[in-house]
Amino acid sequence: MSDTPSEAPVRSILPKWVRGPQDFVGGLAMVAVALFALWASSDLQGMHGFSFGAGTAPRMFAVLLLLLGGVIALMGILNDGPHIGTYAWRGPLFVSAAIVFFALAIRPLGLVVTAFASFLIAALGSVETKWLEAVIVGACLTAGCAVLFPYILGLPMPMFPRFLIQ
Amino acid sequence: MDIFANLAHGFVVALSPINLLMCLIGALVGTLVGVLPGIGTIATVAMLLPITFGLPPVGALIMLAGIYYGAQYGGSTTSILVNIPGEATSVVTALDGHQMARQGRAGPALAIAAIGSFFAGCVATVLIAVLGAPLTKLALAFGPAEYFSLMVLGLIFATVLAKGSILKAIAMIVFGLLLSMVGSDIETGASRMAFNIPELADGLGFATVAMGVFGFAEIIRNLDAGAEMSRDLVQQKITGLMPTRKDLKDSFPAIVRGTILGSILGILPGGGAVIASFAAYTLEKKIAKDPSRFGRGAIEGVAAPESANNAAAQTSFIPLLTLGIPPNAVMALMVGAMTIHGIVPGPQVMVKQPDLVWGMIASMWIGNLMLIIINLPLVGIWVRLLRVPYRLMFPSIVIFCAIGIYSVNNAPVDVVLAGAFGLLGYWLIKHDFEPAPLLLGMVLGPLMEENLRRALLISRGDWSVFVSRPLSAVLLAIAAGLLVLAVLPSLRAKRDEVFVESEG
Numbered sequence: 001m002s003d004t005p006s007e008a009p010v011r012s013i014l015p016k017w018v019r020g021p022q023d024f025v026g027g028l029a030m031v032a033v034a035l036f037a038l039w040a041s042s043d044l045q046g047m048h049g050f051s052f053g054a055g056t057a058p059r060m061f062a063v064l065l066l067l068l069g070g071v072i073a074l075m076g077i078l079n080d081g082p083h084i085g086t087y088a089w090r091g092p093l094f095v096s097a098a099i100v101f102f103a104l105a106i107r108p109l110g111l112v113v114t115a116f117a118s119f120l121i122a123a124l125g126s127v128e129t130k131w132l133e134a135v136i137v138g139a140c141l142t143a144g145c146a147v148l149f150p151y152i153l154g155l156p157m158p159m160f161p162r163f164l165i166q
Numbered sequence: 167m168d169i170f171a172n173l174a175h176g177f178v179v180a181l182s183p184i185n186l187l188m189c190l191i192g193a194l195v196g197t198l199v200g201v202l203p204g205i206g207t208i209a210t211v212a213m214l215l216p217i218t219f220g221l222p223p224v225g226a227l228i229m230l231a232g233i234y235y236g237a238q239y240g241g242s243t244t245s246i247l248v249n250i251p252g253e254a255t256s257v258v259t260a261l262d263g264h265q266m267a268r269q270g271r272a273g274p275a276l277a278i279a280a281i282g283s284f285f286a287g288c289v290a291t292v293l294i295a296v297l298g299a300p301l302t303k304l305a306l307a308f309g310p311a312e313y314f315s316l317m318v319l320g321l322i323f324a325t326v327l328a329k330g331s332i333l334k335a336i337a338m339i340v341f342g343l344l345l346s347m348v349g350s351d352i353e354t355g356a357s358r359m360a361f362n363i364p365e366l367a368d369g370l371g372f373a374t375v376a377m378g379v380f381g382f383a384e385i386i387r388n389l390d391a392g393a394e395m396s397r398d399l400v401q402q403k404i405t406g407l408m409p410t411r412k413d414l415k416d417s418f419p420a421i422v423r424g425t426i427l428g429s430i431l432g433i434l435p436g437g438g439a440v441i442a443s444f445a446a447y448t449l450e451k452k453i454a455k456d457p458s459r460f461g462r463g464a465i466e467g468v469a470a471p472e473s474a475n476n477a478a479a480q481t482s483f484i485p486l487l488t489l490g491i492p493p494n495a496v497m498a499l500m501v502g503a504m505t506i507h508g509i510v511p512g513p514q515v516m517v518k519q520p521d522l523v524w525g526m527i528a529s530m531w532i533g534n535l536m537l538i539i540i541n542l543p544l545v546g547i548w549v550r551l552l553r554v555p556y557r558l559m560f561p562s563i564v565i566f567c568a569i570g571i572y573s574v575n576n577a578p579v580d581v582v583l584a585g586a587f588g589l590l591g592y593w594l595i596k597h598d599f600e601p602a603p604l605l606l607g608m609v610l611g612p613l614m615e616e617n618l619r620r621a622l623l624i625s626r627g628d629w630s631v632f633v634s635r636p637l638s639a640v641l642l643a644i645a646a647g648l649l650v651l652a653v654l655p656s657l658r659a660k661r662d663e664v665f666v667e668s669e670g
Contacts, residue, residue: 023334026597030337037344040359044351050627054356057615058347061340068337075333085596091389092592095382095564099585102568103578115565122561125389129557137558145569153220155573 020081027073034066094125110158111149116142169295176295176524180532185225189529192229193536196236200253201244201548205563207237207253208602209384211499212376213563215506216570223507224522228529230503234496235287235479235530238439239537242279242472243548247272255439255475258447262460262467274409275468276545278417280538281409282473286425287534290480293429294487294527298516301488305513308489310620311631315641317614320491322645323434324606326652335603338594342607343614345370352616365579372502374571374580375608376495378587379594379601381567385560386592409465417469420450424470428477433484434493439475446474480530487523488513491610495602498609 018024037058044055075081098121105114119138123129149155179185199210211230218226241253246263259279266275308316325335348359349369360366409417427449428442450470451460460467483500485493490512492498504511509519516523541548571584591601625631633639 022597023331026334026599029593029597030341033341033344037347037359040361041347044356044358045354051623052353052615052619054351054354054358057618058344058358061343061347061611065337065340065344068333068340072331072333072337082598087592087596088386088390091386092589095386095389095560096585096589098561098564099382099568099581099588102565102572103581103585106572106578106581111569115569118568119561119565122564123557126557126560128555133558134561138561141562141565145565149569149573153217153573155216155220157569157573157576 018077020076020079021084022076022082023079024073024076024081025084027069027071027076030065030069030072032069034062034069037062037065090127091125095122098122098125107158108162110160110162112142112146112159113161115145168299172299172520172524173295173528175520176526176528177532179224179521179525180228180528184222185228185525185529186532188221188225188229189232189533190536192232193236193533193540195229196233196238197240197243197537197540197548198551199233200237200240200242200256201551202554202559205559206380206384207234208376208495208499208605209380209563210237211496211503212373212380213567213570215373215376215499215503216574218503219506219573223504223509224525226503226507227500227522227526228533230500231483231526231530232533235476235533236537236540238472238476238479239280239283239541240548241475242283242468243276243541243545244552246275246279246468247545247549248552255443255479256472258443258471259468261447262462262464265461265463266465266468269463271463274413274465277409277542278413278421278465278469279472280541282417282421282424282469283476284534284538285421286428286473286477287480287537288531289425290429290432290477291527291531291534293481294484294530295524297433297484298488298523298527301484302513302516305489308637309635310617310624311635311638312641314614314617314621315632315638315645316489317491317610317617319641319645319648320485320493321603321606321610322648324494324603326648330598330600332649332652334599338599338601338603339607342604342609343611345375345604346608346611347615352612353619363579365575365577365583370583370608371571371574371580372499372505372608373574374584375587376499376502376605377567377571378584379591379604380495381563382585382588383591383595383601385563386588387595388556389560413465417465420466420469421473423449424473425477427470428474429481431474432478432481432493439479439482442478443471443475446470476534483526483530486511487515487526490515490613492606495605498605501609 014021014024041055041058041062044058045053046055046059047053098118101121102114102118105117116138119141120134123134123138146159150157150159180189195210195214199205199207211233214230214233218230237253238255241251241256242259242263245251245256245260246267249260249264251257251260263275263279266272321339325332325339346369348366350356350367351358357367424446427446431442431445447467447470450466451457454460454466482493482497485491486497486500492501501511509515509522567584568581571580572578574580594601621631622629632642
């Protein structure tokens with residue numbers, strides 16, 4: 001269930017007094033999120049009288065997160081903890097690329113082209129992909145989705161590239 | 167009796183052809199997800215949320231519920247046969263279940279798991295029917311202050327029962343609360359933290375975040391480990407499904423205990439099926455005359471956790487249906503589904519939507535019956551499904567998710583947002599933050615804010631209202647007590663012990 005902490009000695013860019021880098025960085029990130037939220041909600045009205053303004057609750061939660069993040073970061077300094085796990089680049093890169101491509105292409109190119117192309121882009125995310133197999137499965141999946149979503153489920157969406165239909 | 171009239175009404179609803187079909191689809195999809203490792207219940211329910219758009223609300227919820235309890239059945243199958251828990255809830259089943267399979271007793275193990283699940287399902291169905299009405303009455307006596315305190319208690323429960331650091335879990339909840347603030351303020355209509363992006367004016371879509379944090383993030387994480395997970399398929403013939411009389415005698419008390427424990431843990435906010443199966447297994451081991459049998463093919467070690475997880479999966483609907491408060495992440499998604507269909511979850515649902523509530527309850531019993539049929543004779547088909555390699559599964563899931571999110575609002579921005587939340591989820595996993603509390607916080611955020619505002623408005627800005635009203639004070643006291651207990655070192659060690667069991 002839990003991630004196995006990497007056994008290899010990780011060269012950390014963090015100073016030595018940070019004993020639990022995973023918590024330290026995690027806590028700091030939460031602090032950053034909280035500060036960002038405080039900034040983003042700074043233009044909203046606060047309490048007037050005893051009734052809440054639009055900005056009261058967001059600021060309340062942001063301050064709470066700020067405190068919690070601070071404590072987590074502090075724990076990262078005081079307690080020995082796991083290192084930051086290594087990030088793979090291949091999976092995240094190509095899965096994200098497939099998602100972004102899908103978002104950009106669905107309107108102009110339609111479901112059929114977009115789904116098939118995104119499938120192949122996502123498939124790049126694994127080194128074990130076998131291309132012939134991926135093309136066949138991708139084509140079947142595209143066909144399945146092209147029937148399932150617009151016809152069986154009645155969700156309207158463009159099917160083919162715009163320039164072909166016109 | 168009211169209950170019988172209600173249940174009868176429910177069965178009429180649930181037995182209509184369309185709802186029967188939905189129930190069957192839910193049970194099938196649930197089993198499928200339960201069998202396949204690398205795709206969880208939460209991700210699936212999130213993925214199918216948009217699909218339920220075109221369906222009538224009753225059918226949609228019946229299907230989603232079916233996925234949840236169906237996955238509990240499916241998870242046990244692969245745990246026993248191939249030692250790969252398809253679901254977190256079946257991790258402990260693998261300990262003894264797979265040992266039984268190795269000793270050539272795969273059939274009885276599967277049968278006991280199914281019988282236990284069915285028994286638990288029946289009990290839980292009755293329990294929901296019995297407890298529904300009184301709890302709803304109680305809920306109607308709740309004012310805003312009580313509601314707020316109850317939600318605080320629920321969130322604290324969720325963190326105490328979750329695995330990992332309590333502090334980090336609370337941070338995740340608050341993060342979720344913050345995310346829920348994005349969009350228009352309900353009372354003043356002011357746009358909050360939306361940065362003039364029109365797609366954010368309505369707030370972050372719940373399905374979008376869930377699919378990102380659970381769907382995409384899970385895929386990216388699984389790719390880390392290499393797409394080819396080791397699957398040592400034991401392709402043995404399963405012979406003799408029927409358990410012996412001794413098996414039945416040994417496992418029956420365990421099934422009853424598992425059911426009771428699971429039902430209780432399911433109702434408690436933050437509980438749910440995972441914790442129930444762990445707790446049931448630990449209990450069996452503690453009270454067994456010969457604990458050393460466990461881990462070597464003890465049938466109680468299969469019966470108890472499987473009954474418990476199924477009972478908990480069902481009773482966790484109780485707080486959702488009666489109080490409108492989701493006790494875990496899957497139920498949070500059910501709130502999302504209800505909202506999509508314009509149903510505001512809460513005590514009024516029981517009264518205003520009897521078709522929905524009782525139909526769903528009745529469908530659970532029917533679903534359980536279907537699951538026994540789906541799982542026992544067809545077990546071979548499910549095992550064969552394990553041969554589908556992950557390298558083909560993951561791009562399919564990506565595309566399916568993308569189409570699903572796009573179809574909610576026909577908004578490409580949503581797809582990109584989900585992708586961003588996927589990367590966020592990946593980062594969270596790397597830093598040992600649990601994404602489930604985030605989701606819970608996000609659902610409860612608007613409810614908490616509204617009730618907090620109202621409570622303070624009624625009390626004219628007096629914060630002591632939360633402790634001066636007895637019911638609210640009790641709820642907050644329990645929450646505080648839990649938090650203190652959980653941080654105490656002795657209980658911490660016990661709590662960790664429960665989770666360590668899984669790695670054994």
